[in-house]
Amino acid sequence: MKKLILIFSIIFISTCQNIKQVKIEEKAARFQTPLEMIEWIKAPTKDYVMTVAHRGDWRNAPENSIKAVSNCVDLGVEIVEIDVRMTKDSALIVMHDLTLERTSTGKGKIADWPLDSLLTLKLKNGAGMKTGHKIPTLKEMMIFVKDKPILLNLDKAWNYLPQTYEILKETGTVQQSIFKGNEPLPKMREKWGSYMDSILYMPMVWPETYSIYNRDSIITPIEYTKGFFENFHPLAFEVIFDKEDSPVLEAVNYLNRKGTAVWINTLWPELCAGHHDEVAIENPDAHWGLLISKGANILQTDRPQLLIKYLKGKKLHQ
Amino acid sequence: MFAKILILLAVCIMLTACNINPPVKGEEQLTKNKPGIEYLLEKLGDAKNDKVIVIAHRGDWRNAPENSLQAIKNCIDMGVDMVEIDVRMTKDSILVLMHDDTIDRTTTGKGKVSDWSYDSLQNLTLRNGTLHPTEHKIPTLKEAMNVAKGSILVNLDKSEDHIKEAYNLLKETGTVKQAIFKGKKSYGEVREKYGNLLDSIIYMPIVKYQSGVAMEYVTQFITSYQPVAFELNYDKESSNLFQLIFTIKANNSRLWTNSLWPEQCAGRHDDRAVINPDSAWGVLISNGANMLQTDRPQLLLNYLREKGLHE
Secondary structure (H helix, E strand, C coil), X not given: CHHHHHHXXXXXXXXXXXXXXXXHHHHCCCCCCHHHXXXXXXXXXXXXXXXXXXXXXXXXXXXXXXXXXXXXHHHCCCEEEEEEEECCCCCEEECCCCECCCCECCCCEXXXXXXXXXXXXXXXXXXXXXXXXXXXXXXXXXXXXXXXXXXXXXXXXXXHHHHHHHHHHHHCCHHXXXXXXXXXXXXXXXXXXXXXXHCEEEEEECCCCXXXXXXXXXXXXXXXXXXXXXXXXXXXXXXXXXXXXXXXXXXXXXXHHHCCEEEEECCCHHHECCCCHHHHCCCHHHCHHHHHHCCCCEXXXXXXXXXXXXXXXXXXXX | CHHHHHHHHHHHHHHHHHHHCCCCCHHHCCCCCCCCHXXXXXXXXXXXXXXXXXXXXXXXXXXXXXXXXXXXXXHHHXXXXXXXXXEEECCCCCEEECCCCECCCCECCCCEHHHCXXXXXXXXXXXXXXXXXXXXXXXXXXXXXXHHCCCCEEEEECCHHHHHHHHHHHHHHCCHHHEEEEECXXXXXXXXXXXXXXXXXEEEEEECCCXXXXXXXXXXXXXXXXXXXXXXXXXXXCCHHHHHHHHHHHCCCEEEEEXXXXXXXXXXXXHHHHHCHHHCHHHHHHCCCCEEEECCHHHHHHHHHHCCCCC
């Protein structure tokens, strides 16, 4: 009888320990450093999907604040998309709108304010109420993320590429920052010269109705996409398609075959043929899941916490 | 011997159960067997009950547009006790939920609520916290009360100019008992304004920030109305208003404090609680608050549940 008790005890205790061990393994993040993340983006694997938090964790901290990025590190988000703007005295700050009203206690255009006055303002939360958070300078933001397991996607930085690059060099975060833009490679080269070979660059591929295709005599999204592989190494491609039969999906297939990372935005219906966050939170398989099966390696979301929970359940975010 | 085996087995099973079902936190936390409206009313009416009442300001606005039906539903799912919503009237006298007197910030339209007819408002959608349009519509008070019915208490802010209309809607939807009206007027003014209606509803007086006659205001309500609660906000703990807490508690009324912004609660507000809840919510509670209006309902519930101060 005593033996029986012993056997039972051993079985149960060992089960307990097994379960504990599994849990610890689950907690260990796949990427310990930002460099490991960049390496994965250069050669994405099918067993993982990266998440991008649009403007940071704006539900729980002011958008584009340091706290919004810090929350993302805690959530296990890999990339945070932030917006870069320039002040009257040519300093770079992090803010989405051209004007201050919506997200801060100030009024008017950022371009009309010197940095020292902007730093006296407070950021507002998602319900338009004043918080204790301040507008971050780009430099503060880069110092904050340096060597943390997080990458930043610098939206609108194409307007101030050399100034942005200087700050990244100074703070040692060039390899933690992803630039993007809307123009074909020759245009970008013409504008920015050798900077293009010093930064991590991600072209954006817009639907066939977008103005660049006429303006730059480029006929199709696929042609635009292929143009980036001539003596250049795009890090990844951000693709935008408003319908299921969009010609942009041809570019997605091309990129998948080449093993180049595809980034899809699930923020709003018109960016992802209606498979956006708000429908995905009700039925994730039919939307987030579908986009992944169509070839997405990276998803930009306004629901980072729920997306990560979904991906973990699918063993795509271990 | 057999009994021993049973005990051992039970212990082992409990151990494994602990490991298989760890306590889940954050948004995953679901309250099973929700208490229901009768329990919430009993709790509200019993100032000696040590459980704290959680009020979500404008609903769960972090995860759904403020003052939307989804923002109320999320609160019900979280186990929030009361949702604070704002009532405004359209040009054609329909009561809708909207905080600002203009619709610019939270909807795809522009201008004053009172200049729009209900039908045209329905062509608009609500915006999320980044200003991007969502698919949610502006709800009527009637729709909101139907969602809340039987599940959650509702605090009707800005309803003072439309008391009769609001009351009629509550009667029609069978939700009179779960609605809380509030205001800053003296007892005499409130009695004159509400008349007999005052005895059919729950009314909560708000003690004004700056008031030399605050004590008189409170004692008049106590002697004439016995409010279930007073809303009392104070910018400093040395404030004269802070002293009124003792009078309010002695009367067996609940004490409602807003932890939304520092100036309402002597700096012990939600964003401080995110970093150190004991120094914010903890101090407010030890200073007598047993109703907290918050912009962080999920975190506050997690905190209170950990302390045994919420179901």
